[in-house]
Amino acid sequence: MTQLDDGQKVLDDAPKLGRRRDPAKDQQILDAAVEILAETGFDGMTIDMVAARAGAGKATVYRRWASKNELVLDAVACLKKNDLDTLQIPDTGTLRGDLVAMIRPPTLDDAERKLKVMAALASMLSTAPDLADAANEAIVEPRARINRMLLHRAIERGEIAPDVDVQLVALISPSMVAYHSLIQRKPVDREFLLTVIDGVILPAVGLGRATRLTTP
Amino acid sequence: MTQLDDGQKVLDDAPKLGRRRDPAKDQQILDAAVEILAETGFDGMTIDMVAARAGAGKATVYRRWASKNELVLDAVACLKKNDLDTLQIPDTGTLRGDLVAMIRPPTLDDAERKLKVMAALASMLSTAPDLADAANEAIVEPRARINRMLLHRAIERGEIAPDVDVQLVALISPSMVAYHSLIQRKPVDREFLLTVIDGVILPAVGLGRATRLTTP
């Protein structure tokens, strides 16, 4: 949280008289910032754009955040809260079933929006550690965490070997989806995701493709 | 090529008298542009920086390229020429041997430099098709093409099944390396690459890990 005042943090600071600061406006500004960020990139984004999109004045934005950098930092961190609603963890009884169940419109849309934000920040990640940490925590980790959980459950079921490199395998789909979408600029559709699951992830954990080493 | 004059293209334009335009300076400027681009990103890069790094004046830069955009476009396209020298294709007789042989300092350094350039351009890829095509042709394709070639040779040898999804498997290492380096900001060292080869790529083509389906 880099906001100037929360109005809630220090109750003594709350005004006794007059109009109160509207908390809903905070969220409108953050949402607008995320949208503009995804559409135009960090440098293309202007405070005027964000204010206009949020139906606010520029002064209102600066009344709540000290600078563009801090607004962006909060906007990125804000992405983390929303994914609790959209990212529901499936439990179908098989690893493939769980992975396929993750391919749903709300989950896909969430991923696509976050990917665009990541592209907007890409050039700054190496020079702005704060931002890089926020982006990692809000965009990368939630998805990887779910994948790790699905893999651990598969190990507990005895479905896959316990020596599988969970850390590595959990990053296959985030990596390949990001590359496919950001760099190759191809749509992340159901077909591509199924190809990754059946052609890369499942073989990597010992499911799905016969090996020459064990089937002479 | 978006350069204004080449001096070679139209011989009639070559001055009959006086000092000639120095072709070596073109390359110095392009090299400097790539460096600055990788260090500061597209928006952070200024023509003054490039000129200073190249030991040139800003006027000299604008004498050769009409705008910053065209300079960057040429600088990216220029990356393609250099990789012919550094990217030598190994032939060890086995797929794993070939993949491991690709892990060499010159190849790694080339990859790291190109990754930073890609990060610098990431936010513009969706809005600048010219740039996206140039980046794809200069950075993504050369590496993917080599991987596809290694896989095809493995198929011809009978080392891996002919129905392997070459297109997909060839993108595993570029994807995971890009993610590892750009987003997770971890060093792309020999150990990580070996983990990807043995833990993901080889299993995906049916080598390396026993499957439960075929070994009851």
Next chain:
DNA sequence: CATATACGGAACTCTGGAGTTCCGGATAGA
């Protein structure tokens, strides 16, 4: 109703980078 505060919006300053112009000096060809 009275008052203190937040609001949207407009007008401002200031800074930095794109792109241009000009100059004295260097240099290759006639």
Next chain:
DNA sequence: TCTATCCGGAACTCCAGAGTTCCGTATATG
């Protein structure tokens, strides 16, 4: 040597965006 051209560098103009200030209005509290 003479001359046309290119060079590096400095000094510009122009513009967009960050951040600030001010004002008329709206509104919650007392």
